[in-house]
Amino acid sequence: MSEVRSVAPRGDLFGQRVREQWAGLLGRRLDVLVAGCAHDEPLVLERIETRATGVDEDHPAIRAVLGERADLVSWSLGDLRCVPLPPRSYDVIQVSFLLERVRHAELVLDRLLQSLRPGGLVLLRMRDRRSAYGLLDRIAPSWLRRLLWRLVVAPGTPGPFPAVYEPLASSDGMHAFCLSRGLMITDDTRNTSGPARNRGLAAVALAAVARLTNGRYPAGHDEITMVIRKPQHHFARLL
Template identity: 80%
Template sequence: MSEVRSVARRGDLFSERVRDHCAGRPVRRLDVLVAGCAHDQPLALEWIETRATGADEDHPAIRRVLEERADLVAWSLGDLRSVPLPPRSYDLIQLSFLLERVRHAELVLDRLLRSLRPGGLVLLRMRDRRSAYGLLDRLTPSWLRRPLWRFLVTPGTPGPLPTVYEPLTSSDALHAFCLSRGLMVTDEERNTSGPARSGRIGTAAVAAISWLTNGRYPATHDEITMVIRKPQHHFARLI
């Protein structure tokens, strides 16, 4: 397993890395792509102007959320292998709980990376397919997830959304992906935030999965948080 590097509290990690990214640079504004914009708000940075654009899969629950948001200058929904993503247009990509619910995850991530400027950052959050929660999430049939959803989340949370969990959605697979493309993983944390963990039934189900798998799918976390940097130099092996 890859070593987990916890260098800051989860709530501060992204802001600290963006602050480091901007230090000593004449940055007037950060262009941000919020990929997976059904969940996260654009990163709040009081000390610098940001312009956020959204992109996500075309799903009725996601469309309803985006139609009510005013914090994005524009957004696109559709197959993320083909939605408009101009190359080298963004300084930051917030990739929020998207990879685990899309097919062709490697192709989608490659395409997102093409839209990132050299030296830019990917601020990634996803569910870990190698966690007990991830296994439970992908094994629960859709006909059961739908009636349970409103009991597991706060009102207004879009969903339930698809659960795909391709091999890329694990720490080891992401590290291998980044290595093959010349990307640097600067930070990694593991946290707990899954909706099924908010109640006793969900917590008990996750614990049972961990026990039944002899800990191969641990109940200690369900979320992976990473900061990934795209190299500055033009000859890096990346898009």
């Protein structure tokens, strides 16, 4: 499947797309749903009024982070397959490093999309199961993941979270999902963030995984970043 590439600088991709969305809505307030509250920083949008609500799984590390976030007017924690999400209530949904750590990821994303207004945007960041980092993260035993986490991330960083990595947590999986739901991917980039940016032990381990898999799981990125648009006239499924 052909890959859509962003025409916006990586650092301002989400901000640029949200500003375009705001202009198309004639400057009214944007309602934002932040799905995955543990990682992503708030959108910084000058002169744009936003109202942000959070939703995530109920996890002690997530509760601790939520206590420090002043940008969310409210939040709900629990099973994302049944947590209350009012339909067609949000203009923008941030899905931040969530899909790779939850089970029933397609069902969860479908429920999030039901709460998105027609023409709304999904700002997606997730770890790629088809990267060296994704492979190492999901095959490493839990005790090793906890040890490595303390070695490669800054103190106080929440995690490690469960490493589920269902097929949706990949470029092919997300493209197939969007095709079957009539969604349009406007931007699709590969980046390196989080523990994979560490140039010490993590870099050595990821390079070894890439070599052992003959490059099928590359070490050059660990994150997929996408902007996805829900059409104005949206059918639940096309297939």
